[in-house]
Amino acid sequence: MTSYALWAGTSVSALREADHLVLGLAAELAFPEAAFGCTHFLRGDRPRMALSFTLPSEPLLRTAEERLRAQGYEVTPGVPDAAGRAVVYPGADALTGTLTVGELLARSAIDRVTVLGTPGQPPPAQRLVTHGHVRPQWQGGELVLAAMPAVGGTLVPFEVPDPTPCCADH
Helix, strand or coil, rough: CCEEEEEEEECCCCCCHHHHHHHHHHCCCCCCCCCCCEEEEEECCCCCEEEEEEECCCCHHHHHHHHHHHHCCCCCCCCCCCCCCEECCCCCHHCEEEEEEHHHHHHHCCCCCEEECCCCCCCCCEEEEEECCCCEEEEEEEEEEEEECCCHHHHCCCCCCCCCCCCCCC
């Protein structure tokens, strides 16, 4: 299937706010199941987030481009880098509660799961508690979810929905 991509830089530097922008545009345009919406960290004098959208049709891409431009974004064809963090992707809505790694892979566009500090992939029967927040990242052309061990022999996604801000305890 041919896909079409575009991206836009933002003034946003927080992941949560960038997620909100991606999800808002995806809802506003009623993106089809095959769509991807990612965040990308732009380094430089003023680190910030970029948003990318990969869509299954050129007309939908043009509509997304028009909406982004109407909201004041400068839009560029393609994606800013190969390491986007997926917020909208096929099957993302089905990844809630506790599921096995096998179920997660079968229900979504995620290609594999890695566990921090361990070689290889977890077994398909390994349970993963999603907390309704699953943000895989593109690595070498694959959508990969980084997970970490948790209570009771389960796994959780490495990225948590409400992280504690740095230095919050002092």
